Amino acid sequence: MTPILDVVDIEKYYGNKGNLTKAVNHVSFQVEKGEFIGIMGPSGSGKTTLLNCISTIDSVTSGHISINNKDITALRKNALSKFRREELGFIFQDFNLLDTLTAYENIALALTIQKRKPSEIKKQVMSVAQKLDIVDVLQKYPYQMSGGQKQRVASARALVSEPSLILADEPTGALDSKSSRALLDSFERLNAEYEATILMVTHDAFTASYAKRILFIKDGRIFNELIRGNDSRKAFFNRIIEVETLLGGDSSNVL
Amino acid sequence: MYFKLAIQNVKKSFKDYMIYFLTLAFSICLFYSFNSFQAQQAVMELSQGQADIIDSVMLIMKILSVFVAIVLGFLVIYANNFLIKRRKKELGLYTLLGMPKNHISRILVYETFIVGLVSLIVGLLSGFFLSQLLTVITANLFEANLNYSFIFSLDAMLLTIIAFALIFLVIMIFNTLILNRYKLIDLIHAGQKNETLKIKNIYISILLFIVSLLILGYTYHYALSLGINALVHLNIIAPLGILGTVLFFMSLAGFLLRFVQSSKSLYYRKLNMFVLRQVNASINSNFLSMSIVCIMLLFSIGALATGSNLNRTINNTLLYATPYDYTYSAYIDPEHPMYAEDFTHMSEQLKLNPKDIKEEAFVHEYCSDITTKTYQKQIEALLGEPDSSFYEQSIEVIPLSEFNKLRKQYDLEPIRLKNDECYFFTSIEMLKELIDEIIAKEKELTLYGKPLRISNTDYELINLGTSSNTGTAALAVVVNDDAIPKGTPLYSVYWNVTLADSVDIQGFDDYMSTKINAYQYHQAQEVNNQPVSYSSVTSEHVKENSKGLAVIMTYIGIYLGLIFLMASAVILALQQLSQASDNKQRYLILNKLGAEKRMVNQSILFQLSIYFFMPLLLAVVHSIVGIQVVNSIVVAFGRSDLFIASLFTGGIILLIYGAYFFITYIGYKSILSKR
Ligand SMILES: Nc1ncnc2c1ncn2[C@@H]1O[C@H](COP(=O)(O)OP(=O)(O)O)[C@@H](O)[C@H]1O
Ligand SMILES: [Mg+2]
Numbered sequence: 001m002t003p004i005l006d007v008v009d010i011e012k013y014y015g016n017k018g019n020l021t022k023a024v025n026h027v028s029f030q031v032e033k034g035e036f037i038g039i040m041g042p043s044g045s046g047k048t049t050l051l052n053c054i055s056t057i058d059s060v061t062s063g064h065i066s067i068n069n070k071d072i073t074a075l076r077k078n079a080l081s082k083f084r085r086e087e088l089g090f091i092f093q094d095f096n097l098l099d100t101l102t103a104y105e106n107i108a109l110a111l112t113i114q115k116r117k118p119s120e121i122k123k124q125v126m127s128v129a130q131k132l133d134i135v136d137v138l139q140k141y142p143y144q145m146s147g148g149q150k151q152r153v154a155s156a157r158a159l160v161s162e163p164s165l166i167l168a169d170e171p172t173g174a175l176d177s178k179s180s181r182a183l184l185d186s187f188e189r190l191n192a193e194y195e196a197t198i199l200m201v202t203h204d205a206f207t208a209s210y211a212k213r214i215l216f217i218k219d220g221r222i223f224n225e226l227i228r229g230n231d232s233r234k235a236f237f238n239r240i241i242e243v244e245t246l247l248g249g250d251s252s253n254v255l
Numbered sequence: 256m257y258f259k260l261a262i263q264n265v266k267k268s269f270k271d272y273m274i275y276f277l278t279l280a281f282s283i284c285l286f287y288s289f290n291s292f293q294a295q296q297a298v299m300e301l302s303q304g305q306a307d308i309i310d311s312v313m314l315i316m317k318i319l320s321v322f323v324a325i326v327l328g329f330l331v332i333y334a335n336n337f338l339i340k341r342r343k344k345e346l347g348l349y350t351l352l353g354m355p356k357n358h359i360s361r362i363l364v365y366e367t368f369i370v371g372l373v374s375l376i377v378g379l380l381s382g383f384f385l386s387q388l389l390t391v392i393t394a395n396l397f398e399a400n401l402n403y404s405f406i407f408s409l410d411a412m413l414l415t416i417i418a419f420a421l422i423f424l425v426i427m428i429f430n431t432l433i434l435n436r437y438k439l440i441d442l443i444h445a446g447q448k449n450e451t452l453k454i455k456n457i458y459i460s461i462l463l464f465i466v467s468l469l470i471l472g473y474t475y476h477y478a479l480s481l482g483i484n485a486l487v488h489l490n491i492i493a494p495l496g497i498l499g500t501v502l503f504f505m506s507l508a509g510f511l512l513r514f515v516q517s518s519k520s521l522y523y524r525k526l527n528m529f530v531l532r533q534v535n536a537s538i539n540s541n542f543l544s545m546s547i548v549c550i551m552l553l554f555s556i557g558a559l560a561t562g563s564n565l566n567r568t569i570n571n572t573l574l575y576a577t578p579y580d581y582t583y584s585a586y587i588d589p590e591h592p593m594y595a596e597d598f599t600h601m602s603e604q605l606k607l608n609p610k611d612i613k614e615e616a617f618v619h620e621y622c623s624d625i626t627t628k629t630y631q632k633q634i635e636a637l638l639g640e641p642d643s644s645f646y647e648q649s650i651e652v653i654p655l656s657e658f659n660k661l662r663k664q665y666d667l668e669p670i671r672l673k674n675d676e677c678y679f680f681t682s683i684e685m686l687k688e689l690i691d692e693i694i695a696k697e698k699e700l701t702l703y704g705k706p707l708r709i710s711n712t713d714y715e716l717i718n719l720g721t722s723s724n725t726g727t728a729a730l731a732v733v734v735n736d737d738a739i740p741k742g743t744p745l746y747s748v749y750w751n752v753t754l755a756d757s758v759d760i761q762g763f764d765d766y767m768s769t770k771i772n773a774y775q776y777h778q779a780q781e782v783n784n785q786p787v788s789y790s791s792v793t794s795e796h797v798k799e800n801s802k803g804l805a806v807i808m809t810y811i812g813i814y815l816g817l818i819f820l821m822a823s824a825v826i827l828a829l830q831q832l833s834q835a836s837d838n839k840q841r842y843l844i845l846n847k848l849g850a851e852k853r854m855v856n857q858s859i860l861f862q863l864s865i866y867f868f869m870p871l872l873l874a875v876v877h878s879i880v881g882i883q884v885v886n887s888i889v890v891a892f893g894r895s896d897l898f899i900a901s902l903f904t905g906g907i908i909l910l911i912y913g914a915y916f917f918i919t920y921i922g923y924k925s926i927l928s929k930r
Contacts, residue, residue, distance in 0.1 A: 055847075057847060077852070078851055078852070078853075081849045081850065081851045081852070082849070082851070083849075084847075084848075084849035085848060085849025085850070086849070088849070090847055090848070092847075096843075096844045096847065097844075098529065098532075098841055098844055099841075100529070100532040100533055100535070100536045100841070101528065101529065101532050105528055105532070108523055108528070109526075109528065109529060109845075109848065110848055111523075112523050112524060112525055112526065112527075112528060113525070113526070113845070113848055113849060113850045113854070114849075115524075115525060117520075118519040118520045118522075118523040118524075119519075121523050122519075157848075
């Protein structure tokens with residue numbers, strides 16, 4: 001089986017010769033269909049940059065990224081937009097909901113951008129809203145919702161177009177622990193029941209412990225990999241902490 | 256200390272202040288140069304006639320200035336509001352740090368003062384230069400000689416300073432009020448939270464929309480039914496129109512949103528939903544300024560159309576107004592009747608050289624035994640209720656021989672009348688509708704006890720002599736000479752003269768002015784101790800007057816029209832650009848979701864179009880009605896050619912407004928694409 005995501009030796013540099021930041025430095029990994037993978041690292045380690053490269057929001061300096069066997073580093077601008085809206089779903093730390101639209105409309109927007117039929121839109125929005133338990137808030141505006149509700153609406157928007165890959169950047173970053181748990185529970189369920197492929201970036205060990213596999217990244221390089229296997233989440237969490245202390249040095253960033 | 260902080264703030268948010276500052280300086284510049292018009296005539300060689308016209312126009316300018324000041328005031332307040340909005344967060348921070356509200360408003364007052372002062376200086380300086388340019392243009396329009404020197408109007412400067420000091424005062428009060436209205440939470444969350452709907456309930460929105468249409472419909476109907484009298488009833492029409500317009504924009508967004516929402520396939524199509532919500536959000540926070548833009552555009556269109564129309568109209572009219580080189584006309588007071596014989600030997604009594612006169616002709620208008628009251632029904636149906644004295648006026652009677660002579664002067668065929676026939680006409684275009692109605696409905700009239708059949712179904716508008724008035728005969732009847740009984744007193748008399756080619760018209764006029772007074776005196780002695788009220792005019796004088804009037808009216812119309820057009824465009828551009836940076840985040844999200852650039856650009860264009868062209872659309876509808884009304888006034892000056900005026904107006908609007916629209920679109924995109 002070919003992987004959904006195939007990252008081959010990518011690099012991303014910022015700045016010029018005198019002041020070069022290697023935000024992502026020779027990174028390679030693969031993600032299979034139905035995986036729930038976490039990318040962990042202290043802040044400034046290049047997680048967002050990596051995710052932005054995968055999500056086609058940013059372009060790589062060198063290397064190749066294939067999603068569903070398509071090399072996205074070779075796509076042109078308009079093709080990129082098309083690819084992004086059809087194959088990828090995004091969940092951002094600060095939700096990125098449109099404040100002028102209701103929850104329903106925010107979710108529907110992902111479909112109208114794809115020029116889907118209105119009849120189809122309603123069915124899909126309702127179905128994804130049920131999965132994420134946000135049917136009650138569909139008519140509300142973002143400012144009328146709690147952070148947890150907002151993030152679930154954002155997740156619904158990412159899911160509604162049934163993308164091949166869901167990319168989440170610090171999805172619990174702006175949530176309290178209770179909402180974080182609820183959100184991560186629904187991620188777990190989406191992954192288990194609907195085989196959604198999720199790539200989640202975080203600096204938080206607890207959030208990471210929901211994933212099935214974790215890549216550790218530091219200074220733009222992958223330096224470790226943890227697979228949950230049959231461990232309980234608690235046990236997995238402890239193993240994550242272990243890796244962190246082992247390789248830490250700046251554990252203050254981890255908290 | 257607060258003053259220092261204010262200076263720092265102005266420096267720090269210089270980029271934000273730039274738009275505000277420019278708007279202010281621009282307004283001040285326009286206001287000054289507009290009012291310095293008075294000083295312009297000092298450096299121009301104008302004839303007495305032109306100078307007189309300028310005098311009366313200066314009065315009009317002063318009155319208009321008040322209106323302009325109010326509009327500019329709104330513009331400045333609007334720019335100020337834009338600035339406050341951008342700085343909400345900063346102001347919230349002060350509150351959060353524990354600074355009392357009255358201290359914050361003191362900082363704002365200082366800031367307003369500093370910016371006001373700087374823009375006043377810059378505005379006035381640029382105003383000085385603009386007024387030099389305007390002087391040259393004015394002289395050109397007048398075809399007057401220019402003794403060029405730097406003009407400066409202390410009056411205009413003081414007026415500008417006073418007007419803008421008042422505006423700043425309003426702004427300071429306004430800012431304090433705004434500040435007190437905001438809750439801390441709003442200030443801090445400014446930029447995150449979009450403004451909530453002003454009208455929450457859709458049914459209220461729809462109801463209001465219908466109400467606004469009803470009000471506007473009624474106002475249109477009312478204004479049209481009044482015709483020329485609409486101007487008198489402006490105190491009713493204007494508030495109604497404004498109310499309708501404000502309600503229209505207040506409810507338009509909600510209505511539009513619901514309207515499109517009712518079609519799912521339209522609403523959930525590409526970015527339509529996003530755009531409509533976006534427009535809805537912006538209209539709700541800006542409906543007032545949209546209404547103002549709409550009304551200003553109306554004014555602008557009206558001024559441009561009328562201004563550009565008038566010049567042409569008056570030029571057309573000149574031919575009709577000047578059949579002879581010189582006309583002496585006298586209006587006879589019914590209390591002191593006079594007769595045709597009293598005027599027969601005018602040229603002899605005035606001791607004129609017969610060689611100078613190529614041709615002379617009298618037109619006598621006789622009093623009749625019927626008055627305008629005879630046609631009360633038609634008059635009231637078409638013109639509304641006139642003054643009571645209007646009905647005391649006699650129908651004017653003109654003998655056929657004199658009338659045909661006059662027609663010959665206009666290169667028209669003579670008319671023929673049987674003994675029991677008469678010919679009904681007027682020289683006043685404004686009355687044309689009334690006369691047409693009378694000719695169509697009334698078959699007969701009884702004159703001097705004899706029934707006469709009205710023989711004509713049509714007539715040419717001709718003047719009884721050269722005249723600077725709009726028309727000489729109001730309700731006039733031409734009859735065979737012998738149908739007028741001997742000894743009938745005169746209503747008025749026209750002594751028309753065509754001079755020999757060698758005679759200088761101006762010189763003749765000067766000579767006449769010295770002679771006529773003596774003649775009047777002599778006549779008064781001889782006849783009834785009552786000097787006759789008369790007027791005399793040369794064709795050159797009429798031409799000069801009309802030309803001057805046309806030029807100045809055109810100038811006012813186009814000038815004011817441009818101010819308001821620019822102001823509207825500036826408001827819209829400012830508003831949209833300020834919203835562009837607010838909307839940046841939203842467009843970024845669209846981009847992340849994978850919306851194509853083309854789709855996004857379309858949505859920006861769609862959004863800007865609604866925003867720019869909705870007020871224009873309503874303004875055009877308003878002005879179609881308005882121009883109908885104004886046209887009946889323009890008609891008072893003679894024939895008008897609306898088509899060319901519309902073309903001209905449309906062209907200018909398209910140019911300026913379109914340019915602003917385009918610039919805004921470009922600017923909007925660039926703000927969005929900036930990282
Ligand atoms: N647009 C940019 N320009 C220059 N440097 C950047 C840019 N974005 C990120 N960086 C740098 O790249 C490194 C990785 O940043 P980022 O991917 O945001 O880290 P993380 O998301 O793991 O906190 C940091 O050193 C950051 O300063
Ligand atoms: Mg990050």
